[in-house]
Ligand SMILES: Nc1ncnc2c1ncn2[C@@H]1O[C@H](COP(=O)(O)OP(=O)(O)OP(=O)(O)O)[C@@H](O)[C@H]1O
């Protein structure tokens with residue numbers, strides 16, 4: 001039964017991957033989809049470290065970037081007829097190179113988790129980023145390295161000149177890589193990685209070397225990050241220092257954490273959401289990075305299990321058949337919370353417009369309303385709305401909490 | 417008689433203080449051996465030395481004649497020696513079932529395999545179920561270990577220790593903090609699981625000790641002052657002076 005359901009989920013995912021371009025067929029949406037796919041693999045690989053293995057890395061982009069660079073170089077070698085390889089296998093080269101480097105770094109960085117691991121990852125990240133400006137032959141200096149995917153031999157008549165072809169290439173890899181990473185989490189090495197994450201010391205007393213367990217996860221994460229890098233190389237046909245520096249490492253940490261590290265699909269949700277914010281929201285506001293930062297801070301403070309984690313904690317209430325009790329409290333808190341959010345966004349946008357807008361322009365459009373930022377009234381009104389909404393949220397939250405407690409109550413009793 | 421675990425001249429110092437002083441101890445194959453002694457005597461430290469958590473300052477520890485010095489805890493465990501902890505040491509964010517299954521993996525030869533799906537391993541899952549039944553946590557199977565009650569967590573601690581089928585088992589205060597009934601149940605459980613194995617148990621509860629042990633060693637200030645069958649220990653003058661003043665009251 002559970003087996004059938006599992007299979008159905010995979011088949012449905014495959015169907016969605018195949019059908020998406022039919023729904024979103026503009027050039028822009030295809031490019032967003034491609035970016036999403038690459039990011040999904042990258043974030044899932046990151047979660048092999050953070051969520052499953054308990055390793056907080058500040059340098060995961062290194063494996064992504066190195067895999068990507070190797071893939072671009074391979075494209076150029078293929079073009080120069082040094083060797084021949086269909087484009088669809090290029091991510092494998094990225095993956096193997098990521099793996100190779102992970103074997104090397106992991107051999108000493110996985111001895112301990114925690115701060116030591118985090119600091120080493122940061123150091124390696126900085127080091128490789130610095131190297132990229134020194135070893136110009138491999139990293140191409142500031143311009144990076146570019147290639148041409150259409151020069152590779154055709155694959156059953158596809159030369160990948162069109163974005164749609166690239167989409168299907170990426171989608172295929174997303175499916176395979178996701179499946180493989182999921183299956184890994186279900187193997188002895190994957191299960192014991194969770195145990196080492198929870199309690200490395202105890203794991204040693206049931207026969208497992210914590211270091212070896214981490215090393216294996218680390219290598220897997222390096223491999224799949226390299227695969228994502230290879231896909232990046234195919235999609236954009238250029239790799240630069242940006243793709244392996246701390247910003248990219250930070251991004252993958254952000255999206256994995258926001259999506260949720262405790263659930264397998266968490267990083268997928270995070271990758272989709274963050275890619276949308278990056279590509280769509282950035283069209284509407286220059287402040288989008290600030291909002292991403294706020295979202296991250298809010299996640300850390302209010303829902304450390306991430307978005308999917310928040311959904312997961314409802315399973316108890318759901319199993320108890322009491323999810324309905326929560327709907328009304330959620331709405332009563334949710335509406336003022338949403339208004340509060342909009343008011344804060346409004347204030348930030350007005351401030352941004354006031355400080356950096358075109359000189360002499362005072363009129364801006366905010367949530368479909370025209371606002372004159374030189375007048376004091378919009379500010380006062382927005383502040384008042386924010387204050388009222390904030391007060392309502394604060395006043396209504398206790399009710400939500402008690403509703404929450406009663407919806408989950410039967411478990412509490414069953415425990416004793 | 418065959419000694420399976422033997423300590424000769426084992427000492428351990430932390431900085432300048434010598435916590436374990438030249439301990440000689442022979443655990444005989446198949447026996448149930450209790451180690452008693454006042455708080456801070458060094459009982460847990462002795463366990464930490466045997467299991468490789470700390471390194472010995474001096475002396476040698478042998479398991480079936482094999483020197484353990486320099487081995488990591490996981491290597492010692494693979495030689496068939498398992499321990500439980502005085503302070504519950506479980507995988508709190510894994511389910512109860514997963515805790516036990518993880519404890520079985522190495523002994524069932526899965527090692528670091530990433531080509532078996534645990535779900536499909538029939539024998540592995542059946543044995544995990546069996547251990548769960550044995551420790552009485554069958555009904556808690558799918559709960560996170562962290563939300564179990566204290567007594568249940570102690571049972572799980574025991575389950576993780578015995579799951580791998582080690583034939584030398586070291587328990588550190590397995591019934592401390594339990595109610596009378598819970599403790600009685602645990603003692604029965606310990607008797608059952610230690611059948612055909614070698615058991616070493618550190619315990620303060622004298623009732624439990626005299627009920628369980630074939631032989632007893634008394635550790636005081638890092639030294640073993642006596643080893644013998646319960647009757648001998650009860651009548652030992654040194655033991656009475658150093659430690660057992662309270663024994664007769666408890667035993668009565
Ligand atoms: N890692 C350590 N570093 C320094 N001192 C330690 C360390 N571990 C234990 N000790 C000291 O060794 C002594 C013995 O501790 P141990 O925990 O072995 O006693 P115990 O016999 O198990 O006591 P209890 O019955 O209370 O569990 C204590 O004085 C303790 O402070």
Ligand SMILES: [Mg+2]
Pocket residue numbers: 459460461502588
């Ligand atoms: Mg102790």
